[in-house]
């Protein structure tokens with residue numbers, strides 16, 4: 001079997017940091033090259049500072065380590081992206097083009113490109129949103145993901161690049177904090193509950209969104225990458241469902257453990273973004289093509305989150 005060497009961009013991010021560890025377990029610590037814009041002194045393993053908008057710098061790392069697979073996790077997310085739309089377009093697209101081109105030129109064997117439920121906007125059925133819905137995203141982040149999906153498909157069709165992708169729902173995990181997304185509230189709310197502090201939610205109580213527990217999100221990533229190439233019939237990006245809930249429902253789940261937990265609602269500009277996204281996702285294609293099945297529902301996720309976060313906070317005392 002060929003020895004794989006994995007390059008991951010955005011390795012210090014919410015998903016990237018957890019994925020890096022999982023990839024180290026799978027491929028060996030020395031065979032994963034974690035990269036991010038800034039140094040990460042607490043990272044255990046191989047780490048390089050990399051601005052993925054810099055094609056030469058990316059190429060240098062690919063050649064230096066003889067990279068065979070790339071997981072391109074770096075991106076500006078939905079809420080932060082709206083603060084500077086043109087810069088968001090430039091950064092998200094430039095980094096993707098660099099990854100696609102370096103992969104084409106240096107015959108990288110597999111690439112992972114994360115897409116998002118943010119590709120959906122007006123004109124979709126918001127319940128159980130189908131895979132092949134019309135994509136009219138409401139955010140620049142969503143536009144970069146919708147465009148990125150088409151570029152992924154183009155590189156597959158034109159150059160045979162084995163690139164795979166899933167449309168992540170909002171990701172919830174105890175291991176890392178999200179940064180600049182619309183679904184971030186669903187992580188922040190747990191931190192407040194653990195600290196016995198009240199939580200002010202930036203979405204209204206009935207705003208249902210598709211979410212996924214970190215464990216499931218990482219497993220979905222590994223499973224879509226491990227599936228035989230012939231099974232990957234969708235080369236844009238797969239719908240993947242985890243669990244759907246609204247702020248009121250997650251509050252009630254947390255209150256089964258912290259009955260006095262207080263939550264108030266003060267919707268801001270992120271409400272408009274959330275209102276344009278699906279409530280739930282139809283992931284039939286992922287189920288059929290690579291046997292996708294989430295393990296965590298709201299109750300299981302809440303219990304696991306609280307148990308692990310409590311341990312993390314205790315360690316810090």
Ligand code: AKB
Nearest residue numbers: 077078116181182183
């Ligand atoms: C965001 O809220 O922007 C992300 C996403 C759903 O892609 N978490």
